[in-house]
Amino acid sequence: MAGAAGPGGELLAQVGGQRLSRRGHGADIHRRGLAQVAVTLVQLAAGVIIAAELTGAGLTALSQAAPPGHSLPGWLIAVAWIPFTLGLAWTFNARMRDVPWMLLLVYLAWGVQELVLAHSLVNPQEGETGPPA
Numbered sequence: 001m002a003g004a005a006g007p008g009g010e011l012l013a014q015v016g017g018q019r020l021s022r023r024g025h026g027a028d029i030h031r032r033g034l035a036q037v038a039v040t041l042v043q044l045a046a047g048v049i050i051a052a053e054l055t056g057a058g059l060t061a062l063s064q065a066a067p068p069g070h071s072l073p074g075w076l077i078a079v080a081w082i083p084f085t086l087g088l089a090w091t092f093n094a095r096m097r098d099v100p101w102m103l104l105l106v107y108l109a110w111g112v113q114e115l116v117l118a119h120s121l122v123n124p125q126e127g128e129t130g131p132p133a
Contacts, residue, residue: 065117081106 052062085103088094094102
């Protein structure tokens with residue numbers, strides 16, 4: 001967050017493309033920002049559900065593992081996390097010196113997910129989908 005002296009000595013800060021002043025308008029912009037994020041998440045979720053229905057795959061296909069031979073190679077998935085992490089860094093204006101740490105945490109999260117799914121540590125309840133128990 002960068003600060004600068006504005007007209008009349010008022011402290012201004014640049015946050016998410018919005019100019020905030022110390023006079024209390026920041027909370028309103030923050031609420032609008034959270035609402036915008038919520039709307040975006042709903043749009044993304046609805047888009048995935050609509051695409052699954054339009055392609056005929058159905059909602060159950062979203063939680064099932066790909067059949068053998070129809071999934072991406074492991075090396076491609078591992079390499080794909082690099083541009084993903086760079087995109088996160090650029091989106092959230094992270095310092096470039098923090099990118100290796102971000103990448104390490106992304107690979108750690110992916111590794112934990114793969115470990116949990118590979119060892120069936122998650123046992124689905126009746127009516128849920130997931131790896132076989």
